[in-house]
Amino acid sequence: MLKEKFSVTMKCASIAAMFHRMNLCCTRSNYRLAKANPKKQQGFTNQLNMVKTTLP
Structure with missing residues (x-):
């Protein structure tokens, strides 16, 4: 998708590292x-939702 839309090629590890740097x-x-x-x-x-709302 990156190559098709933006003409950029990146490996999965590079994308994950970039996301991590952006706190994503x-x-x-x-x-x-x-x-x-x-x-x-x-x-x-x-x-699960009840537990999530009752825990601090």
Whole structure:
């Protein structure tokens, strides 16, 4: 994408280092499994959000 849009070629390590210098991070997207239970996932997400808001 960098080469196509900006005519620049960089290795992944160079991009990660540049992000680090800018106090940014590069993460990969997550995926959901086809057999996952949506109700259990939503329950877990709700619990996690509650814990996040109650902890200092």
